[in-house]
Amino acid sequence: xxxxxxxxxxxxxxxxxxxxxxxxxxxxPHMSFLEMLDVLNEELIAxxxxxxxxxxxxxxxxxxxxxxxxNGVAHGPQPATTVxxxxxxxxxxxxxxxxxxxxARAFPVIKDLVVDRSAFDRIxxxxxxxxxxxxxxxxxxxxxxxxxxxxxxMDAAACIGCGACVAACPNAASALFTGAKxxxxxxxxxxxxxxxxxxxxxxxxVKQELFGSCTNIGECEAVCPKEIKLEVIARMNRDYLKxxxxxxxxxxxGDD
Amino acid sequence: xxxxxxxxxxxxxxxxxxxxxxxxxxxxxNKRKYSVIIVGSxxxxxxxxxxxxxxxxxxxxxxxxDSPRRAHxxxxxxxxxxxxxxxxxxxxxxxxxxxxxxxxxxxxxESNVYRLAxxxxxxxxxxxxxxxxxxxxxxxxxxxxxxxxxQVSRTFYARGQTGQQLLLGAYQALLRQVAGGxxxxxxxxxxxxxxxxxxxxxxxxxxxxxxxxxxxxxADAVVLGTGGYGNVFYLSTNAxxxxxxxxxxxxxxxxxxxxxxxxxxHPTCIPVSGExxxxxxxxxxxxxxxxxxxxxxxxxxxxxxxQIPEDERDYYLERKYPSFGNLVPRDVxxxxxxxxxxxxxxxxxxxLGVYLDFSDAIKRLGKQSIRERYGNLFDMYERITGDNPxxxxxxxxxxxxxxxxxxxxxxxxxxxxxxxxxxxxANFSDHGANRLGASALMQGLADGYFILPYTIGDYLANTxxxxxxxxxxxxxxxxxxxxxVTRRLLEIRGKRTVTSFHRxxxxxxWDDCGMARTEAGLKKALQxxxxxxxxxxxxxxVLGGGEELNQALENAGRVADFLEFGELMCLDALQRNExxxxxxxxxxxxxxxxxxxxxxxxxxxAAWEYGGPGKPPILNKEPLTFEYVHPSQRSYK
Numbered sequence: 001x002x003x004x005x006x007x008x009x010x011x012x013x014x015x016x017x018x019x020x021x022x023x024x025x026x027x028x029p030h031m032s033f034l035e036m037l038d039v040l041n042e043e044l045i046a047x048x049x050x051x052x053x054x055x056x057x058x059x060x061x062x063x064x065x066x067x068x069x070x071n072g073v074a075h076g077p078q079p080a081t082t083v084x085x086x087x088x089x090x091x092x093x094x095x096x097x098x099x100x101x102x103x104a105r106a107f108p109v110i111k112d113l114v115v116d117r118s119a120f121d122r123i124x125x126x127x128x129x130x131x132x133x134x135x136x137x138x139x140x141x142x143x144x145x146x147x148x149x150x151x152x153x154m155d156a157a158a159c160i161g162c163g164a165c166v167a168a169c170p171n172a173a174s175a176l177f178t179g180a181k182x183x184x185x186x187x188x189x190x191x192x193x194x195x196x197x198x199x200x201x202x203x204x205x206v207k208q209e210l211f212g213s214c215t216n217i218g219e220c221e222a223v224c225p226k227e228i229k230l231e232v233i234a235r236m237n238r239d240y241l242k243x244x245x246x247x248x249x250x251x252x253x254g255d256d
Numbered sequence: 257x258x259x260x261x262x263x264x265x266x267x268x269x270x271x272x273x274x275x276x277x278x279x280x281x282x283x284x285x286n287k288r289k290y291s292v293i294i295v296g297s298x299x300x301x302x303x304x305x306x307x308x309x310x311x312x313x314x315x316x317x318x319x320x321x322d323s324p325r326r327a328h329x330x331x332x333x334x335x336x337x338x339x340x341x342x343x344x345x346x347x348x349x350x351x352x353x354x355x356x357x358x359x360x361x362x363x364x365x366e367s368n369v370y371r372l373a374x375x376x377x378x379x380x381x382x383x384x385x386x387x388x389x390x391x392x393x394x395x396x397x398x399x400x401x402x403x404x405x406x407q408v409s410r411t412f413y414a415r416g417q418t419g420q421q422l423l424l425g426a427y428q429a430l431l432r433q434v435a436g437g438x439x440x441x442x443x444x445x446x447x448x449x450x451x452x453x454x455x456x457x458x459x460x461x462x463x464x465x466x467x468x469x470x471x472x473x474x475a476d477a478v479v480l481g482t483g484g485y486g487n488v489f490y491l492s493t494n495a496x497x498x499x500x501x502x503x504x505x506x507x508x509x510x511x512x513x514x515x516x517x518x519x520x521x522h523p524t525c526i527p528v529s530g531e532x533x534x535x536x537x538x539x540x541x542x543x544x545x546x547x548x549x550x551x552x553x554x555x556x557x558x559x560x561x562x563q564i565p566e567d568e569r570d571y572y573l574e575r576k577y578p579s580f581g582n583l584v585p586r587d588v589x590x591x592x593x594x595x596x597x598x599x600x601x602x603x604x605x606x607x608l609g610v611y612l613d614f615s616d617a618i619k620r621l622g623k624q625s626i627r628e629r630y631g632n633l634f635d636m637y638e639r640i641t642g643d644n645p646x647x648x649x650x651x652x653x654x655x656x657x658x659x660x661x662x663x664x665x666x667x668x669x670x671x672x673x674x675x676x677x678x679x680x681x682a683n684f685s686d687h688g689a690n691r692l693g694a695s696a697l698m699q700g701l702a703d704g705y706f707i708l709p710y711t712i713g714d715y716l717a718n719t720x721x722x723x724x725x726x727x728x729x730x731x732x733x734x735x736x737x738x739x740x741v742t743r744r745l746l747e748i749r750g751k752r753t754v755t756s757f758h759r760x761x762x763x764x765x766w767d768d769c770g771m772a773r774t775e776a777g778l779k780k781a782l783q784x785x786x787x788x789x790x791x792x793x794x795x796x797x798v799l800g801g802g803e804e805l806n807q808a809l810e811n812a813g814r815v816a817d818f819l820e821f822g823e824l825m826c827l828d829a830l831q832r833n834e835x836x837x838x839x840x841x842x843x844x845x846x847x848x849x850x851x852x853x854x855x856x857x858x859x860x861x862a863a864w865e866y867g868g869p870g871k872p873p874i875l876n877k878e879p880l881t882f883e884y885v886h887p888s889q890r891s892y893k
Contacts, residue, residue, distance in 0.1 A: 012804055030529045032640075038755070039532055045753045045808070050799045053807050055322060057495040059535050061636065062420055063326040078639075085639050110466060111805045118443065121323050125435045129428035130387045134307040134705045137378070137385035141342060144396030153389040154415055157424065161325055190387045 001027045001093040005040070007052055008100045010109050017109065019098070029089040033076065034059060034066065036088055054113040061085040061225060064160030067167070068113040069100040074164035074223040082162065082225040102163050104172035106209045117163050119209040120177060127201030128181040130190045149187050156183035158226040165220035165228075171212030176220035178202050179232035186239055196243035203240050257512060257865045259878040262666040263367045268353075268884055272371040275667065279714035287312035290716050293460055293475040295447045295502050297324030297430065299423055299697060300680025301481030303704030306429035309438035311709055316473055317430065317439055318462060320446040320497055320810070325427045328483055328495040329680075329700060332419025333540035333633070334403060335411035336697040338376040343400050347408040349373045355406055356695060357885040359585055360660075360688020361837035361853060363515070363861070366884055367667060368685045372695075375702040380412055382705055386425040390414050401542060402583065403693035411694045416540050416632045422697055426704070442473075446810065447502045448741075449734040450478065450509045450676065457506075457676035458724050461734045463742075465810060468803035470738050472731040474724050477675045477712055480506060481704065484659035484681040486519060488818045488825065489770070490762020492656035493525060493538040499814035500821050503663050503682050511671040512863035512876060514684035515661035516821070517829035520691050520838045521771050522657030523589035526640055526650075527609040536655040537640055539612075540633055541693045544582045544589070546617035546626065547650070549573050551610050555600040561611055561649050572596060580892040587690045587837050587851070588892060590654035594771050595849065597653070604651045613649035654771060658696055660687040660838060661828075664863040664878070668711035669703060672863075674719065677712060679703035684861065689837025742802045745812045750795030754812045757792045761785065761815070761822055769826045774842045778830040782823060789819040824864055824873060831875060834858045846889075855887050 003024045010017025024040050031039070034056050041051035057065040061082040068083060070076035075083045078090055091097070099113060107115040145153075157180070165176035182199055185191030191198070214233055221230045264271040264278075282290070290313050294305045297319040305317040319327060339352040352373035357364060380398070384390065390412050391399040400409040414421040433439040444465040451459035451472060459474035485500035486492040507513045524539045550569045557564065572592055574581045582589075593610045596602060603609045618626050623646060627634070634645045641651070663671045663678040665685055670677050680700035687695065724731075764784055768777035792815070800806040835844040835851035836858070844852045860877040867873050 028530060028532060031532055032534070035532050035534050038534055042753050042755060045797055045799060048799065051808060053805060057321060057326055057497045058328060058331045059496060060331050060537055061639075062331050062417065063321075063328070063495060064330075065321060065326050080635075081639060085636070087640065087642070089642060114805065117322060121325070121431060121434075121441070121443075124428060125431040127435075129432045130385065131432060132382070132385040132387075132429070133310045134303075134382055134429075134709070135378075137381035140340070140380045140384040140390075141397050143384055145392050146396055147392045147394050150389050150392040153387075154391075154417075154421075157389050157414075157421060158417060160420075161323065184389065185387050188387050188389065190385060 001029065001088065001091070003027050003091065004096040006096070006098045007112070009052070009112055012111060013108055027088055029087070031088045032059065033083050033086040033088065052113065053111045056084055059084040062160060064162040067102065067162045067164055069103070069167060071098050074102070074167045075225055080225055080227050102167035104166045104211070106172060106174070106211045107163060107166060115163070119211070120161050120163065120174070122209060123174065123178055123202050123205045124181060126205035127194065127198040128185070130185060131194060132190070143189055145188060153184050153187040156180045156187065156228065156232050159228055160226055162225065164223045164225060166211065168219040168223040169212065170217060170219065171215060173214045174206055174211040175214035175233045175236065176224060176228055178206055179236035180228050182239055183232040183235040186235060195239060196246065199236065199239035199243045200247065257672060257874070257876050259512070259664065259672070259863055259876055260666060261365065261878060262668055263365060264667065268366065268370045271367050272374060276710055279711060280717035282713040282717045284312055288314065290314065291316065291475040292477050292479060292712065293318070293473055294479045294481060295460060296327065296481035296483060296682070297427070298327035298329035298481060298483060298680060299426055299700030300704040301479070302327070302423065302426035302430045303701050304479060304481060304679055304708050305439050306426060306433050307705050307709040308712070309433035309436070315433070315439045316442065316475065318442045318445045318447060320444065320465060322443055324430060324441060324443065325424060327423060328498050329423045329697070330420045331495065332697055333416045333538070334542040335401065335413035335418045335694045336379070336422060337403070337410050337694040338380045338412060338698070339373055339410060340377055340380060342398060343409045345408045347410050349377070351408065352376060352410065354885050356686070356692060357688070357882070358890060359690055359692040361690050361851070361890060362688065362855065362859065362882060362887040363836055363880065364686055364688030365880065366882055371707070372686050372699060372702050375706045376698050378706060379698060379701045383422055383425050386429060388414060388421045388425045402545060403541060406692065413542070416630065419697060422701065426701070448505065448738045448813065450506045451731045451734050452509050452673060453724050453728055453730045454722065456674045456719070456721070459731060461731070461738050463738070466805050468801070468806070470735055472726040472735055474726060474728070474731065476716060476721055477677065479677040479679060479708065480663065480682050481679040482682045484662065485821055486656045486659050488762065488822050489656040489766050490759050491528065491533060491536050491766070493522060493536050496535060499817065501814050501817045503678070504817040504821050506663060506671065506673065506676060508866050509673060510866065511673045511676055512664035512865050513661070513824060514664035514861050514863045515828065516825040516864070517769065517832060518660035518689050518838050519656055520586060520658040520660060521590040521654040523586055523593055523654050524612060524652045525655035526637065527604055527606065527653040537636070538655065538657060539637060539650065539652060541586070543612060543630060543633060546629065547582065547612040547614050548616055549582050549610055549612055551596045551601040551603060557601070561613070570601070577892045584892045585690060585692060590771060591840060593654055609651035609653045611649035612652045614645060615649070618646065658691055660684065660689060660691055664861065668714060669708050670711070670715060675715060677708060679708050689839055741813065742809065745796070745798050745809060746802055748794065748796050748798065750797050752795050752797060754796055754798065754808055754815050757788065757796060758815045758818065761788055761819055764788070765822050765825065769829050772840045772842050773829050775830065778826050781826045782830065785819065785823045785826065792816065792819055827873065828862055828864065831862065832858055859887070
């Protein structure tokens with residue numbers, strides 16, 4: 001099949017980017033979307049043009065590296081699918097596609113379709129963990145967890161941190177990502193001791209990173225390749241609200 | 257080169273405890289004076305970084321991905337073994353040890369494997385404490401399933417995303433230490449050389465992948481947790497970025513490379529569809545619990561699967577291995593699939609595939625149960641192939657998956673360069689010639705959480721280290737070398753792309769050093785690989801510059817190393833005149849076509865030493881002894 005691609009090309013964060021048009025004739029319906037770009041890149045190199053940069057690694061839809069906008073939709077038209085798992089059989093001969101990097105102030109463009117998502121790591125650093133140092137754990141079966149809770153926690157924990165939720169959100173909010181981690185840990189007994197401190201810490205970091213606020217539009221849920229549900233945002237908001245009301249300065253007592 | 261394994265003696269149950277007691281400790285107040293570099297942030301690297309920092313060491317952790325959460329450990333699907341015996345089905349530390357030594361075809365170190373089995377129990381506890389959402393029974397207890405090569409249910413899992421959840425657990429523990437200031441994280445940074453000062457590993461030269469800046473980082477010890485070298489085959493189940501550069505450059509600085517010919521073929525991958533294909537996708541081995549593998553009895557039978565009646569199907573694994581059936585170990589399952597296809601009974605357009613059929617399991621358990629167990633895998637299969645496995649059998653074929661070889665390490669996980677450690681898939685130590693399912697995650701985390709953080713203290717406490725910084729001549733020399741290679745790659749401006757070389761190399765080593773090897777094939781590859789390498793250095797085309805994000809340049813460096821590594825792999829395969837585990841030399845097989853080991857002559861670890869530029873590598877041998885599990889013909893009949 002033949003495609004017309006309009007791809008965002010930007011040499012570096014300091015250069016001005018622009019859309020560049022490519023006619024791509026060697027597309028096979030069995031290719032993945034990234035394999036289609038691989039073939040385009042091989043052709044570009046042969047012509048002495050620099051290949052299009054895009055993030056990718058596992059190509060199994062699990063590492064969360066890949067992702068860009070295809071015709072304005074994060075990860076393209078197929079629901080619950082990362083762009084590395086999107087296959088060309090879902091497109092038609094002669095289609096015109098626009099490829100752009102994630103759009104969000106908190107995700108600056110590094111080059112072409114590659115953006116900087118390190119803000120996500122900083123949100124996790126602000127409390128997205130259980131403080132359990134190695135070697136101090138009790139026997140695993142001493143912590144009983146109802147199957148329903150374990151399943152719900154797993155639903156939230158399935159987030160791959162790709163950033164599609166942010167890119168799709170008109171406010172560029174990271175609520176689905178942050179809510180997923182807060183929900184994962186707050187649904188489990190291990191997450192309880194730091195539950196409210198975690199919510200405060202992570203939400204404060206979200207603000208610092210210049211992500212927008214959530215106004216319950218739901219675009220994030222619509223594009224999430226792991227089908228994380230909006231309910232994680234509700235859980236985050238409940239925890240955050242409760243934490244804001246009940247927050248007390250931590251009193252540390254010396255050994256005197 | 258002398259290989260001192262430092263393996264403790266005495267009753268195997270007490271070796272690790274005694275060893276831990278005997279190694280020297282670093283006083284907690286002194287730990288903060290030491291700094292350690294950890295390259296790689298997968299299960300082994302992230303867990304080691306977190307634990308070292310918890311102990312008080314200063315850690316610098318490096319990964320080439322944009323975040324440590326993306327390391328390839330995240331893609332492991334099926335599960336992690338632990339000898340908990342929660343199912344009361346006869347499991348024990350000893351049984352896990354026994355299964356692993358036997359499954360590794362008697363080419364692993366008994367002491368290491370016993371320690372792994374022992375620690376497996378603590379790993380599950382640690383991960384649950386971190387909040388890893390393992391599957392649960394209705395009463396709230398942990399659920400288990402069984403995996404290839406085992407007759408007990410000892411595999412813990414989090415849907416089909418076990419690797420992801422374990423990695424996120426370790427990643428979160430790592431970032432907790434970043435918050436505490438004990439770990440400094442360097443994402444999008446690639447190690448390109450090892451700095452050795454006075455014979456000891458003291459740092460790395462790394463390239464910032466965004467700015468292209470080449471920088472030296474110095475420390476008191478260096479740990480490589482950089483994964484395996486399976487991408488030498490081009491098509492593999494590894495992430496595209498997985499590479500052998502860190503371990504290969506350490507090898508060229510004096511670390512021995514052990515058993516490079518041991519690569520594991522995973523039996524249940526989605527078959528290749530065309531020339532443009534960039535990687536292979538693995539379907540979890542847990543599918544073999546309920547799926548039945550078959551091919552048509554007749555050669556060249558092109559009927560669709562539902563048109564082939566029951567008595568014209570050959571469920572070859574159940575027929576040949578009645579007691580293990582579809583759950584035989586990976587090497588056996590893979591080889592049998594290949595021979596069915598070689599006989600002309602393969603299915604699918606290319607004839608390189610066998611059926612994995614769930615229709616009986618769906619009849620027995622209902623669609624809903626199957627969906628609960630494997631739903632995401634079925635969806636993934638449908639997404640890639642366009643076929644719905646609830647209605648038609650999956651087609652699967654073996655693919656390169658995991659590499660059992662790697663840097664040689666002693667019992668303390670230290671390589672032959674003092675101060676350089678290797679953890680997880682980057683070392684050779686625990687799996688022998690073959691790896692049982694659900695044991696890679698176990699090894700990565702055992703090394704990172706429970707072994708390295710203790711043994712590294714022994715090295716630091718016993719070693720006098722001079723102060724060293726980036727102005728050290730050794731660092732300068734290494735930086736110069738790295739800059740020189742970068743410059744050369746960018747100046748060639750030849751006619752061929754990096755990928756075209758990689759693809760050609762991959763096909764070469766797959767054909768001649770893949771699932772089956774022969775002397776003639778290996779000799780042919782040993783001639784062709786150096787020719788291809790020469791052509792690469794004359795005719796590769798890497799566009800762009802060195803002072804920017806340049807993915808082609810990154811890739812070129814990695815492929816250049818694969819072009820050297822591939823030769824060593826073939827050389828290792830050629831010297832091993834036997835078949836064992838993932839190394840199957842066609843000349844050495846039993847009359848039934850099973851692998852024929854030669855314990856009298858080849859019961860050793862082959863540790864290769866770099867001979868210098870243009871000189872052949874030197875083979876060193878660490879003899880293997882088996883005091884507890886006595887070598888016998890592996891039989892799964």
